[in-house]
Amino acid sequence: xxxxxxxxxxxxxxxxxxxxxxxxxxxxxxxxxxxxxxxxxxxxxxxxxxxxxxxxxxxxxxxxxxxxxxxxxxxxxxxxxxxxxxxxxxxxxxxxxxxxxxxxxxxxxxxxxxxxxxxxxxxxxxxxxxxxxxxxxxxxxxxxxxxxxxxxxxxxxxxxxxxxxxxxxxxxxxxxxxxxxxxxxxxxxxxxxxxxxxxxxxxxxxxxxxxxxxxxxxxxxxxxxxxxxxxxxxxxxxxxxxxxxxxxxxxxxxxxxxxxxxxxxxxxxxxxxxxxxxxxxxxxxxxxxxxxxx
Numbered sequence: 353x354x355x356x357x358x359x360x361x362x363x364x365x366x367x368x369x370x371x372x373x374x375x376x377x378x379x380x381x382x383x384x385x386x387x388x389x390x391x392x393x394x395x396x397x398x399x400x401x402x403x404x405x406x407x408x409x410x411x412x413x414x415x416x417x418x419x420x421x422x423x424x425x426x427x428x429x430x431x432x433x434x435x436x437x438x439x440x441x442x443x444x445x446x447x448x449x450x451x452x453x454x455x456x457x458x459x460x461x462x463x464x465x466x467x468x469x470x471x472x473x474x475x476x477x478x479x480x481x482x483x484x485x486x487x488x489x490x491x492x493x494x495x496x497x498x499x500x501x502x503x504x505x506x507x508x509x510x511x512x513x514x515x516x517x518x519x520x521x522x523x524x525x526x527x528x529x530x531x532x533x534x535x536x537x538x539x540x541x542x543x544x545x546x547x548x549x550x551x552x553x554x555x556x557x558x559x560x561x562x563x564x565x566x567x568x569x570x571x572x573x574x575x576x577x578x579x580x581x582x583x584x585x586x587x588x589x590x591x592x593x594x595x596x597x598x599x600x601x602x603x604x605x606x607x608x609x610x611x612x613x614x615x616x617x618x619x620x621x622x623x624x625x626x627x628x629x630x631x632x633x634x635x636x637x638x639x640x641x642x643x644x645x646x
Contacts, residue, residue, distance in 0.1 A: 380468050382440040382588065385447035388468055389438060393451065397430050407472040413644050414478045415635065425462070425480050428455050437498045437619065437631070439593050441584035443514070445469055448584050448593055450619065450633050452495045459483040459495070461549060461633045463617050465583055477645055479617060481549065481635045492550020502631060506590045506623035514585050520627060521592035521620040522580060528598070531574030533567070539626045540568045546630040573601045581646055583617070590623040595643065603636065613639040
């Protein structure tokens with residue numbers, strides 16, 4: 353009896369020590385993962401990298417380049433806005449966000465992927481897109497707040513399995529590879545839309561009507577060099593997060609255009625066997641620039 357009591361007391365003591373982590377050992381559930389992202393963003397805005405709980409072997413990249421935590425965007429004077437779309441993947445220990453920040457007169461489209469192991473961040477992958485006033489695409493209409501369509505929680509009987517959701521999402525880059533979502537048989541819902549850097553590019557309210565109204569039949573380029581990597585899957589919200597390098601033809605045609613490629617991170621809202629929404633943050637980079645994480 354005394355031995356059993358000691359075991360119970362020891363277990364209780366461990367739970368007290370791990371109280372802030374939820375007494376779940378090294379696991380990190382959705383709430384836990386989201387708290388890491390909140391802590392990270394708050395530290396970024398405060399310019400206090402020491403407040404980020406990182407492992408000894410943590411790696412940080414910004415726009416594909418390895419730099420030290422505290423350099424790059426961390427040197428900027430930033431202010432958060434209400435726009436923040438998170439994705440939580442407890443199975444892989446990954447939390448990501450598409451967030452909009454202010455940097456003086458500039459609008460920052462910030463993408464962050466955190467890998468959490470044993471309550472420490474081991475990987476930080478970021479992409480920073482600056483939108484300067486007066487530029488060609490400097491007046492986005494869809495960055496004030498996140499969309500309800502991306503955040504709705506589908507009924508459990510409508511959610512696809514993790515594996516099926518990934519397969520469905522990857523039919524999107526396959527459509528780009530062959531130059532037709534019809535040929536790839538990419539399954540879109542009737543009300544599906546696509547937003548790129550805050551602009552509606554397909555679906556209701558799109559910029560190039562009428563050709564852009566139907567996302568499946570909309571004319572698209574043939575991106576035969578496209579590569580893709582699944583970064584996270586939110587099985588509760590039905591979101592698959594994919595990083596793509598569009599490669600040749602993504603910036604038009606010609607010698608100068610061939611030197612550039614679009615690097616695109618896209619959220620795919622997937623349930624009931626279809627893609628219901630696509631939301632992307634993108635950045636132009638030199639063609640064939642390695643991500644460092646593939």
